[in-house]
Amino acid sequence: MRLQNTIAQEISITGKGLHTGQDIRLQLSPAPQDTGVVFIRSDKGGIRIKAGISAVADTTFATTLASKGAKVGTVEHLLAAFSGLHIDNVYVDLDGPEVPILDGSASPFISLILEAGIAKQAKTVPCLKILEPVVVMEGHSQIAVTPYDGTRITYRLFYTHPAFGEQKMSFDVSSLNFINEIAPARTFGFLRDVEMLRSKGLAKGGSLDNALVLGDTDIINGNKMRFNDEFVRHKILDAIGDMSLIGLPILGHVIANKSGHTLHIKLLRKLLLCKDSWNIVSDPSSIKHAHAPAPAEVAVQAAK
Numbered sequence: 017m018r019l020q021n022t023i024a025q026e027i028s029i030t031g032k033g034l035h036t037g038q039d040i041r042l043q044l045s046p047a048p049q050d051t052g053v054v055f056i057r058s059d060k061g062g063i064r065i066k067a068g069i070s071a072v073a074d075t076t077f078a079t080t081l082a083s084k085g086a087k088v089g090t091v092e093h094l095l096a097a098f099s100g101l102h103i104d105n106v107y108v109d110l111d112g113p114e115v116p117i118l119d120g121s122a123s124p125f126i127s128l129i130l131e132a133g134i135a136k137q138a139k140t141v142p143c144l145k146i147l148e149p150v151v152v153m154e155g156h157s158q159i160a161v162t163p164y165d166g167t168r169i170t171y172r173l174f175y176t177h178p179a180f181g182e183q184k185m186s187f188d189v190s191s192l193n194f195i196n197e198i199a200p201a202r203t204f205g206f207l208r209d210v211e212m213l214r215s216k217g218l219a220k221g222g223s224l225d226n227a228l229v230l231g232d233t234d235i236i237n238g239n240k241m242r243f244n245d246e247f248v249r250h251k252i253l254d255a256i257g258d259m260s261l262i263g264l265p266i267l268g269h270v271i272a273n274k275s276g277h278t279l280h281i282k283l284l285r286k287l288l289l290c291k292d293s294w295n296i297v298s299d300p301s302s303i304k305h306a307h308a309p310a311p312a313e314v315a316v317q318a319a320k
């Protein structure tokens with residue numbers, strides 16, 4: 017168990033939206049305990065969108081949240097950074113409809129949070145402990161969460177592409193592991209899809225500087241790969257961001273096969289309906305041998 021955290025001071029960054037191509041300013045500000053992650057559209061009169069399952073409006077190519085006619089898209093990388101560093105309460109002010117893509121990973125957000133500093137708060141964070149498996153299947157894709165004394169994600173990804181094939185990774189989630197092994201992994205896409213996406217008003221801000229792009233036979237910017245299996249690591253990054261929308265850390269093992277944003281959210285919605293499959297744990301003595309995530313201050317020291 018740990019105390020809730022916010023950031024220590026206000027901090028901001030500007031970058032392009034992946035899909036809109038707009039220059040968007042993002043500002044992070046400290047928030048009181050029990051606030052959660054709250055997006056604020058300053059260009060829409062300050063409409064607030066609290067990050068949570070009920071706010072999910074779209075999962076096409078990214079996770080989009082909405083409230084009162086305002087939307088904020090591509091939230092998953094920033095949410096993953098908050099989850100990885102255990103930032104529970106924060107205001108995210110945006111002057112546009114999308115979180116900036118920056119370099120396509122969560123690392124710039126990690127740096128931003130660590131520069132702002134992490135501040136402990138007075139209340140503890142309970143966990144959602146998985147008691148029975150919950151499974152969602154859709155076509156050739158599946159995702160499940162099963163009991164586990166800790167937080168673990170296993171992900172399998174497969175594409176019939178000469179430069180890709182199958183990638184698999186199993187990962188115990190902690191701040192140190194997230195910063196080093198998952199946060200740097202960038203988003204990716206296929207060159208053949210770019211024209212289609214742009215015809216739909218998407219991917220206007222995509223470039224070789226913020227995404228790995230697969231051509232017909234190879235990875236166009238593959239000489240800049242950060243990991244040999246960067247694709248599956250990025251899918252784990254997305255999953256961590258999406259799973260955080262349930263509002264509590266999950267004590268369980270998420271197992272995904274060719275999944276994505278839509279299945280992540282469907283799993284969370286089914287999980288909330290299957291109330292006998294989990295309970296809320298607030299007593300640390302009830303968690304035996306838990307692989308607890310590293311405290312936020314350990315993550316700060318690791319990044320220095």
